[in-house]
Amino acid sequence: MATTTQVQPLLRIEGVCKVYPKPESGGSFTVLDDISLSVMPGEIVALLGRSGSGKSTLLRSVAGLSKPTKGSVFSNGVRVEGPNADVSMVFQSFALLPWLNVVENVEIGLEAKHLPQKEVHRRASEALRLVGLEGFEKAYPRELSGGMQQRVGFARAFVVQPRVLMLDEPFSALDVLTAENLRGEIADLWEAGNFPAQSVVLVTHNIEEAIMLADRVVVMSSNPGRIRGEIRVTLGRPRERNSNAFRAMADHVYTIMTNPDTKITSLVQESPSLVDTTALPHARPGAISGLLELVEEYGGPEDVAVISDRLRIEADDLLPILDAAVLLGFATVKHGDVTLTEIGKTFADAEVEQARVIFREQALQYAPMVRTIYEVLSTTRGKPIHEDFFLDILDEHYSDEEARNQFETALNWGRYAGLLEYDSDEKTLQTHED
Amino acid sequence: MGVHIVSNEVPLREVGSVLGLSFLTFLRVICLLIFATLVWTPVGVAIGFNPKLARVAQPIVLILASFPANFIFPAMTIVFIAMHLSLNAGSIILMILGAQWYVLFNAIAGAMAVPNDLREMAANMRLTGWPLWRKLIIPAIFPAWVTGAITASGGAWNASIVSEVTSWGNKTLKADGIGAYIANATTVGDAPRIVLGVSFMCIFVVATNRLFWRRLYALAETRYRLG
Numbered sequence: 001m002a003t004t005t006q007v008q009p010l011l012r013i014e015g016v017c018k019v020y021p022k023p024e025s026g027g028s029f030t031v032l033d034d035i036s037l038s039v040m041p042g043e044i045v046a047l048l049g050r051s052g053s054g055k056s057t058l059l060r061s062v063a064g065l066s067k068p069t070k071g072s073v074f075s076n077g078v079r080v081e082g083p084n085a086d087v088s089m090v091f092q093s094f095a096l097l098p099w100l101n102v103v104e105n106v107e108i109g110l111e112a113k114h115l116p117q118k119e120v121h122r123r124a125s126e127a128l129r130l131v132g133l134e135g136f137e138k139a140y141p142r143e144l145s146g147g148m149q150q151r152v153g154f155a156r157a158f159v160v161q162p163r164v165l166m167l168d169e170p171f172s173a174l175d176v177l178t179a180e181n182l183r184g185e186i187a188d189l190w191e192a193g194n195f196p197a198q199s200v201v202l203v204t205h206n207i208e209e210a211i212m213l214a215d216r217v218v219v220m221s222s223n224p225g226r227i228r229g230e231i232r233v234t235l236g237r238p239r240e241r242n243s244n245a246f247r248a249m250a251d252h253v254y255t256i257m258t259n260p261d262t263k264i265t266s267l268v269q270e271s272p273s274l275v276d277t278t279a280l281p282h283a284r285p286g287a288i289s290g291l292l293e294l295v296e297e298y299g300g301p302e303d304v305a306v307i308s309d310r311l312r313i314e315a316d317d318l319l320p321i322l323d324a325a326v327l328l329g330f331a332t333v334k335h336g337d338v339t340l341t342e343i344g345k346t347f348a349d350a351e352v353e354q355a356r357v358i359f360r361e362q363a364l365q366y367a368p369m370v371r372t373i374y375e376v377l378s379t380t381r382g383k384p385i386h387e388d389f390f391l392d393i394l395d396e397h398y399s400d401e402e403a404r405n406q407f408e409t410a411l412n413w414g415r416y417a418g419l420l421e422y423d424s425d426e427k428t429l430q431t432h433e434d
Numbered sequence: 435m436g437v438h439i440v441s442n443e444v445p446l447r448e449v450g451s452v453l454g455l456s457f458l459t460f461l462r463v464i465c466l467l468i469f470a471t472l473v474w475t476p477v478g479v480a481i482g483f484n485p486k487l488a489r490v491a492q493p494i495v496l497i498l499a500s501f502p503a504n505f506i507f508p509a510m511t512i513v514f515i516a517m518h519l520s521l522n523a524g525s526i527i528l529m530i531l532g533a534q535w536y537v538l539f540n541a542i543a544g545a546m547a548v549p550n551d552l553r554e555m556a557a558n559m560r561l562t563g564w565p566l567w568r569k570l571i572i573p574a575i576f577p578a579w580v581t582g583a584i585t586a587s588g589g590a591w592n593a594s595i596v597s598e599v600t601s602w603g604n605k606t607l608k609a610d611g612i613g614a615y616i617a618n619a620t621t622v623g624d625a626p627r628i629v630l631g632v633s634f635m636c637i638f639v640v641a642t643n644r645l646f647w648r649r650l651y652a653l654a655e656t657r658y659r660l661g
Contacts, residue, residue, distance in 0.1 A: 063554075064557075083560050085560060087558070088558060089558045091551045092551075093549070093551045095549075095554070098658075098660065099573040099657050108556075108561070108569060111561055111569065112559060112560040156559075160559075
């Protein structure tokens with residue numbers, strides 16, 4: 001079962017404030033106000049905020065380049081007092097030394113490690129291979145495009161194999177296509193599982209970039225910089241910018257960013273799961289109906305074991321059907337005896353069309369996944385939505401196989417209830433029009 | 435015409451000794467540059483990297499640079515006499531007094547111009563001490579150092595004329611050098627020797643500019659240019 005040993009955060013920021021004096025007026029202004037945040041191993045955290053939110057200052061406090069006025073930063077359990085050896089940074093401006101060639105720039109990262117020259121070369125080549133710069137070792141930064149210069153920046157950070165990689169707006173000095181390309185490659189590296197850092201902190205003002213890369217988006221407010229809240233990005237990887245789930249997530253974050261007064265906590269609960277993913281028992285509506293008819297036929301509480309025996313099906317196969325009947329309010333189970341409810345009896349006796357209406361009512365009320373899928377589809381005014389949108393959401397909570405099963409069940413119920421239509425060629429869903 | 439006057443009035447073998455004197459002054463200029471670089475570059479960088487300190491220090495350095503150093507030459511002469519220090523060495527100190535501030539001033543300006551992200555990068559990569567100087571500071575302030583060193587050496591050649599001959603009361607100290615040669619010729623109104631001395635000084639200054647400084651400048655402009 002769940003282990004009791006807790007994973008230690010790689011970074012722990014506790015009540016960090018940064019106040020700068022104003023030389024002219026003698027006053028002061030607060031850049032960071034009481035920031036607390038942890039970064040766990042294996043996650044990408046995005047600090048999302050507009051200018052003035054102090055997100056870069058926060059990054060520098062963590063890197064030990066800027067001393068907080070109040071509060072402290074712990075890196076791997078040790079208080080940060082100077083340049084933090086656990087992190088390496090990638091800068092917006094690349095920060096390459098123009099008098100050093102590519103490989104020399106990368107090797108800068110290893111200077112402080114005092115490794116044998118051979119090892120230095122080996123690691124630098126490995127880092128350059130990772131960012132696709134093999135063959136450019138002897139080139140000088142000015143000979144390279146912006147995108148390639150930033151690749152050098154990444155290689156220099158990778159070569160140290162830091163615990164945490166800190167990205168300070170790493171793509172915002174690049175043109176859109178180059179940025180998109182490099183961002184995608186970094187995401188690929190992360191997803192491939194051999195990323196040269198355990199965790200990543202990304203500072204950005206770009207909503208899509210945050211959603212593309214991060215597991216958690218920490219939203220910061222401006223003047224003074226505070227943490228407004230955080231949004232878990234529950235999309236599967238690799239992320240598709242054009243998927244509906246991605247778009248919905250981006251819209252959600254965009255709404256938060258454009259409404260500085262919105263409380264994020266409430267929004268987090270409503271969404272990102274547009275679809276309630278509470279598990280459904282895997283039972284076909286026909287099987288539910290059949291079971292209810294059988295119990296009705298015998299005219300009274302029936303023992304589960306007896307039903308199982310009579311139907312010649314294993315209890316393991318019967319139970320989901322029973323669970324579904326209970327979930328939908330058609331039956332109750334007490335001490336192993338199954339009893340139909342009033343609505344259950346009506347349903348068992350009803351004609352096909354009436355049964356459908358009853359099932360619809362019950363499903364909308366008691367099967368939240370069916371209801372929320374129907375609600376999502378209702379907002380598109382009849383426009384179909386690809387099944388991947390829903391599968392993406394379910395993927396966050398279930399294995400691929402179980403997500404598929406859950407989806408099939410919800411789809412079965414929704415179709416039987418006359419709520420949903422499914423186009424198996426296009427693999428799209430839409431609401432059922434009478 | 436100048437060559438004609440000189441060749442008629444000055445024995446040819448004196449031209450050789452003027453060459454030697456120029457070379458002695460040249461050595462003094464080199465000493466000055468080495469001293470000013472080793473002492474004032476680290477100080478300038480320390481000041482330039484600290485904005486608060488730089489705000490206070492920069493005007494002070496400007497005042498020091500504009501203060502006419504030869505005001506204190508007589509006082510220094512007393513010290514040299516008391517210490518029995520030959521002006522051959524002492525003149526280097528006098529030249530330094532006037533010219534060192536250019537190196538300091540440019541070191542401060544050069545350090546202040548180092549982009550913050552490069553310094554942050556170096557700190558993040560935990561570069562300190564000599565590796566930090568070798569990889570970042572020296573290359574980054576190199577163009578500023580070249581400017582400072584050119585200005586300082588130009589000033590030092592000029593200053594040699596007042597530094598290689600000094601007096602306090604009836605005591606006069608004299609060093610061997612092109613500065614002293616020109617100063618003497620000027621004192622006695624020996625026009626051909628003035629022309630010869632100044633010509634040699636010009637040749638040395640122009641030659642070092644062409645052969646040395648201009649190359650460093652080109653290097654600074656291409657390889658060590660920031661931004």
